[in-house]
Amino acid sequence: MSLENPIQNKSDVIIIGGGPAGSTMASRLAEQGLDIVLFDKDHHPRFHIGESLLPRNLPILAKLGILEAVEKMAVKKLGADLALPDKTYYRKFEFSEADKNHPHAFQVKRAEFDHLLLNTARDKGATIHEGVKVTNVSFDQPEAVVVSTIDSEGNEQEWQTRFVVDASGRDTFLAGRMKTKERDPQHNSAAVFSHFEGVDRRPGPDAGNTSVTWFKHGWFWTIPLSGNVDSVGVVCDPEFLRTRKTSLDEFLLSTIETCPQMKQRMAQAKSISETQAAGNFSYKSTKMHGDRFLLIGDAYAFLDPMFSTGVYLAMESAMQGADAIQTFLGDENEGALCLDTHAKKMERGLSHLTWFIYKFNTPAMQTLFMSKLNPFNMRRSVISLLAGDIFGRMPGGVGAPAFKLAHRFLSIFRC
Helix, strand or coil: CCCCCCCCEEEEEEEECCCHHHHHHHHHHHCCCCCEEEEECCCCCCCCCCCECCCCHHHHHHHHCCHHHHHHHCEEECEEEEECCCCCCEEEEEHHHCCCCCCCEEECCHHHHHHHHHHHHHHCCCEEEECEEEEEEECCCCCCEEEEEEECCCCEEEEEEEEEEECCHHHCHHHHHHCCEEECCCCCCEEEEEEEECCCCCCHHHHHCEEEEEECCEEEEEEEECCCEEEEEEEECHHHHCCCCCCHHHHHHHHHHCCHHHHHHCCCCEECCCCEEEECCCEEECCCEECCEEECHHHCEECCHHHCCHHHHHHHHHHHHHHHHHHHHHCHHHHHHHHHHHHHHHHHHHHHHHHHHHHCCCHHHHHHHHCCCCHHHHHHHHHHHHCCCCCCCCCCCCHHHHHHHHHHHHHHHHC
């Protein structure tokens, strides 16, 4: 494509994907008066997994001006609890123990939440194209990026932009085409999940909390949503999923039957949506940014959903990345430095989470989480991480390395 035949469709920034990352980025940049165009291959509202927000999401929602709207559609979450498969006992972790200023979070139906975020971006001035798929991105021109699209009726168009943001989620549009996406060799898991009515929730104010229950091959989640609906899923070894001889519905129910605590809580539950599966959860691109592009949220990396960080990382990377892009559009040299600083900060946050995810299914980790021992205030440190406080130089203070040291000793002792 030659700029001698200029493209009529022009913008400052094109965003690929209309999930939490893309919509947050569009809102943030549109507020700065930039010409923003966002393409989403789907039409909203649409189903998506990943319904649990963190306390650190709340300041972002406030900045976007939608905190009250989210509160009206959501279930309030004071924390999370962990349980072993054959016990009725569970251990609570309340966010208020780590941060009095952010003592709760929300559980949301992603169809409603994502739609609100997308409409917010539209209201702030971003141009939103739903049902339009990006088919190619060309960086051949020195001063512009050319983006090719096709809509649901087969109409093709080309767009010229100064910067491209990949917020395509697990489609990993740019990472896939640049061949920079790498699977995590240390962590490979699969998930099977559905929505249910009638799940037995925790009593009183804990009714909105996320529950995680270990079992032999992995762990279950239950996430309470509005309207007496709960998201229920199992994360397991891919080898265990490959033993499936039945439908996904039957596999999920039969796996629940093997875990006494989950079996009890699901005794009166009925599935109200199609059971789905997702595999190879963990991956990362070797490159987060380059000349006139940035990858945010799941388009860059995806971790195991254990700590419910997906939506938070998507929105936080969008907020921070938007500031770097704004600088880049004003001064490319300074902006390149800002993008590099942003990438290092996001990498640091991901690394703080990775260790916990790798070790989560170990017996030593189960012992530590379920124990009442609390040297060096390890409990507060872990809750701080669960709440999304991951971007500091040493999140959780001295309790975090103490927790890791205790895990190491327990692992050796149990061997």
